[in-house]
Amino acid sequence: MKSRLFVASADIERETGFGRDQLRKWRQRFQFPPLEFTAEGKPGYSVNTVNRLRLVRRLLDGGFRPGYVVGKTLEELEKLHVAVSLSVPRVCDDESTSELIEQLKKADSAGFLKLLVKKRAKKTLLQFSRSVVAPLLKGLGDAWARGDVEIHHEHFCSFCIERYFHAQILRLKPKRGAPKILMALPPGEHHFLGLLMIEAVLAEQGAMTVSLGSDIPLNELKLAATSHNVDAVALSFSAAYPARDILPTLKHLRRLLPRRIPIWAGGATLAGIKNRPTGVSLFPELDGVVAALNDMVDQMSVR
Template identity: 35%
Template sequence: MPNSALDTNSAAQALGIAAVERDTGIAKDTLRVWERRYGFPAPLRDAHGERLYPSAQVEKLRLMRRLMDQGRRPSTIVRLSTDELATLLDAAGPGEVDPQRSEREAALLQLVRLHRSNELRAALYQLLLKQGLQRFVADTVAPLNDCIGHAWLRGEIDVPEEHLYTEQVQNVLRSAIGSQAVAGGRPRILLTTFPDEQHALGLLMAEATLVPEGAACVSLGTQTPMSDIRSAAEAGTFDVVALSFSAAYPQRQAVDGLNALRELLPPGIALWAGGAAVQGKNRRLNGVRVITDLDDALTALAQWRAEHHN
């Protein structure tokens, strides 16, 4: 049967690409790239030529996303069956979860599960006031991200709960950053992501780490075209352009994009990149400072200042 000739039952069970993105957390552009590169997913087509993903393919994509959050590359798992993917998850799951999860993290996770967004935001603000911005990011947000990731991996929360958590953390961080930002600091850092990268939390965590050190950070948000990054960096006389890449971002695309951006930017503007997709890629990134974690962001800041002291 041709892909476009869907019966009523098949169409009712299949999801459109936007619904698959919401369900799995995998960006639409990434789904299209995988379709061309790996032959999976292999969506059907409706009468208008729009992609429709059968439930079996959506389930496999969910498992792939969970394994990618563990650090697996899509190219190494895309050809595995759903049963094989599930076996990998079962093998990795118990050993990677901290059995002594703190009472604080457990309480916050419960608020996420119950969709108590106002209570979650209030609890996060209270921790921020107690810890200060940098400690809040390092001691609360970073481990809590892992806690949420493990809960998602085990199927204890779904994508809507993950999004609720991310939204509340982002709201708290943006408010705190805005209250501490100062004009005239150095270096001037432009933060953003490439067009296919929708995850903004990594950018905000980096900004929240750097702003208390006196750096002047300006965020363009996510999904900025490369030409716009270059023009904004030059027009705003920025010292550094910093980009973030989540585990779901294709590693080859990250490397190629960063090398292309390095060629576009003036030599005097430093280029920093952090996140799971660029870890270990130093040798393939000429003129790009790979940031390994939040502490390394502070190291990069100190090194920049040592090299540019007046």
């Protein structure tokens, strides 16, 4: 029996992060991925193909070149992958993290949330994000790479944390006269958690935050920024966001926004970017955002 068909052609980008054009070129150059069809004749990709593509993604991220890995069989890819993943030892020996992951694997949703709240303890949201959430996400990513957890575990985990942050942000009251920050995800980005963490630490410092969520065209972002009369616009780029799109997006937004409104961009991937446009600040770490906010408050009080 053939492997079950599962991903429609249109969904392949969401599933693997590779664009259709890219995959088409690979098919022409490396004879992979093949064209496949469901029993009803619709084009699509088999589970096997999708898995191979996911492994290719991992290996490309690990530094391999497409010509070397695309076209290899699942076995070859896996061999390569274990070789690589073994060479990167599990540094996430954080006991706290593995405890949370265990709870997730047991599918104990209530228990996970309770444990999460307990880990929060007396921490600020900033401390909580750095010492609990970030390691947990990293540990989950590694666990997924090892095959220890499934994708839905990651989704569920993110969702729980997002909800918790939503609730926490809602109960924070902005200080009088504090800056007003517009929060949004860049177009095409759907990973909320990063943005929520930024919003949480900003709100915790007393800033007034206004969030638009995802799927905002950049020109709408500009309209919102002026109509809300905000003091800054904050974006968040996840690791899944195509690195080559980051600078163009930022430059584009920079052109649209009036110069007096600074752009703050968060996300660990920004660490690798050297030359930022003027008027755009990059914050690979959460602390940077807090510092930027405090700078802004100082500026405002000086006047």
